[in-house]
Amino acid sequence: MSALSAGIRPEDEMLVVRPGKWTLTIVTLLRAETLRFNELKRQAGGISQKTLTVTLRELERDGFVTRTMFATIPPRVDYELTDLGRELLELADGWRVFASRNRTRVEAARERFDMSGGEPAIRLIHAD
Amino acid sequence: MSALSAGIRPEDEMLVVRPGKWTLTIVTLLRAETLRFNELKRQAGGISQKTLTVTLRELERDGFVTRTMFATIPPRVDYELTDLGRELLELADGWRVFASRNRTRVEAARERFDMSGGEPAIRLIHAD
DNA sequence: CCGCATCCATTTTGATACTG
DNA sequence: CAGTATCAAAATGGATGCGG
Numbered sequence: 001m002s003a004l005s006a007g008i009r010p011e012d013e014m015l016v017v018r019p020g021k022w023t024l025t026i027v028t029l030l031r032a033e034t035l036r037f038n039e040l041k042r043q044a045g046g047i048s049q050k051t052l053t054v055t056l057r058e059l060e061r062d063g064f065v066t067r068t069m070f071a072t073i074p075p076r077v078d079y080e081l082t083d084l085g086r087e088l089l090e091l092a093d094g095w096r097v098f099a100s101r102n103r104t105r106v107e108a109a110r111e112r113f114d115m116s117g118g119e120p121a122i123r124l125i126h127a128d
Numbered sequence: 129m130s131a132l133s134a135g136i137r138p139e140d141e142m143l144v145v146r147p148g149k150w151t152l153t154i155v156t157l158l159r160a161e162t163l164r165f166n167e168l169k170r171q172a173g174g175i176s177q178k179t180l181t182v183t184l185r186e187l188e189r190d191g192f193v194t195r196t197m198f199a200t201i202p203p204r205v206d207y208e209l210t211d212l213g214r215e216l217l218e219l220a221d222g223w224r225v226f227a228s229r230n231r232t233r234v235e236a237a238r239e240r241f242d243m244s245g246g247e248p249a250i251r252l253i254h255a256d
Numbered sequence: 257c258c259g260c261a262t263c264c265a266t267t268t269t270g271a272t273a274c275t276g
Numbered sequence: 277c278a279g280t281a282t283c284a285a286a287a288t289g290g291a292t293g294c295g296g
Contacts, residue, residue: 020268024138050281062237077278
């Protein structure tokens with residue numbers, strides 16, 4: 001058994017993080033700098049307050065992000081990647097590179113599939 | 129702007145594949161060999177027929193997997209990774225390695241967070 | 257054996273309004 | 277500004293029964 005053979009089921013790998021729709025986006029936005037809640041919201045573009053709140057809470061809980069509250073008026077909260085968060089960022093980058101490299105290929109495959117009605121190749125007609 | 133700055137939003141990266149719960153598991157099971165539907169089902173352990181069907185259809189549609197139907201009785205269908213599928217497999221491996229390396233760290237972070245009630249650090253009390 | 261169709265439960269996400 | 281609360285909508289996953 002290879003080193004990877006353990007933990008192939010979803011619970012195993014995803015125990016660490018089963019990424020929500022916005023998780024990798026948020027992590028990526030925090031690449032260069034600490035950001036405040038509404039800066040994140042603006043830059044993400046299209047995320048709801050609630051989803052952003054929930055996503056950030058999860059990232060904080062899992063140790064990918066630190067939350068620093070300033071008890072000022074008006075309030076202010078800064079979000080920043082931890083070292084672990086920066087490792088997650090590398091995964092996100094890998095994913096994104098893959099996506100941008102292969103977008104055309106995947107779109108072409110989809111078109112072919114949809115045009116052909118998804119009919120599979122039939123290779124054999126012998127009975128067993 | 130870096131090469132990565134384009135396409136940070138979910139639609140961009142996930143257009144290629146927004147992985148369902150079982151997607152990476154299935155891809156990983158197809159690492160070494162072509163498998164039949166029920167072999168996949170058995171080896172995945174805990175996936176429903178429907179979810180497996182849907183997952184495989186998506187993988188086929190996006191060009192990650194080929195489906196070969198044998199018109200025998202009883203019928204037989206083989207699933208196999210394409211070259212593109214093998215690239216996706218590498219991403220899955222990266223994810224899994226990350227997960228197994230950091231499971232302990234994440235679990236510890238969670239425990240700390242849950243114990244402390246999730247209260248954030250307060251850094252400043254000055255008004256603006 | 258393979259897998260579609262249907263129905264249902266759970267989870268995730270979003271819209272909106274309101275608070276310290 | 278940075279949330280919480282509530283409600284509604286959508287996506288996802290699973291159980292079951294049928295059909296080629």
